[in-house]
Amino acid sequence: MDKFMEAALAEAKRSMETGGIPIGSVIVHDEKIIGRGHNQRVQKGSSVLHGEMDALENAGRQPASVYKNSVLYTTLSPCPMCTGAILLYGIPEVVIGENQTFMGEEELLKSRGVKVTVLQAEPCTALMKRFIEQSPQLWNEDIGCE
C-alpha cells in the first residue's frame, strides 16, 4: 500500500479506536496531504462528515486550481454524497482502498471522467469487515439503510 493510503488507513483506525466508523481519507496536492479526516457519525453526531467529507472540510476552503490537481484517497468506495463532493470540486483522481464490503458510485465517477483506482487492500477490507460484524446497525445507518 502506498504512503497516502497508509495515511487514510491510519485515520480509519483512529476512528475505530474512538468508537467510530473506520473509514478514513486524505486529499493529496503536489505530493502533500492538504486534508485528512475520518467518519464523524459517532464522534460528532454528524450525518454529513463521512471520511472523505471530513478530509475535504479539514482541507479548508481551497481554490478550484488546487482541487483540480489533487488526488483523493479513501479506504472505502465512496458513497453517493462523497462522490458528489468529488464531482463538485472537480477532483480528477480517486484511489480507493477496497470496494468489497461496500460498492459506491465508482461508475458515476468514471462516467464523469474521474480516474478511479481500486487497490483491494486487505487491511482496509479486514478493518471494515470487523466493524460491520461488530456494529451492523451503525453501519446501516451510515449508508442510509437503517
Added chain:
Amino acid sequence: MDKFMEAALAEAKRSMETGGIPIGSVIVHDEKIIGRGHNQRVQKGSSVLHGEMDALENAGRQPASVYKNSVLYTTLSPCPMCTGAILLYGIPEVVIGENQTFMGEEELLKSRGVKVTVLQAEPCTALMKRFIEQSPQLWNEDIGCE
C-alpha cells in the same frame, strides 16, 4: 410560495445578512421541519456545508425511515454534492426554489427516482442574482469554479 420554501428562503436571507452565501434549505418530515440550515462557507469556513448539507447536519442522525418519508426544500437547484447526499439517504422528493442562476443535478435525481419540483420563485432568483453580482468570486469558489 409555500410555507416550507418560505422557511428555506428565510435561512438564505439570514446567511446573506451575516455575509454569507444566500442559499437555504429545510427538511420536512410529517409536515414538520426537522432540520434547517444555510450555506456556511463564509460563516464557518466550510467547504462541505452547503445549505442542504447544513440542514441535514442540523437534523441530526435520523433513521432511514425518516429520510425516506421526508421532503427536502432548497432555494437553489442542488449541486452534485447535495444531490449525492439526497441519494445516499433516499430522500424521495426535492422542492427547488429556482434553477435559473444555477442548474444542478436535477436529471441525476430524476434518473434515480426522486420527485423534483422547481417553483421558479422570483424571490429566490432575485436574492441569488444580487449575491452573484456582488460576490462573483465567492460564488465561483462555492461551485468549484474558482
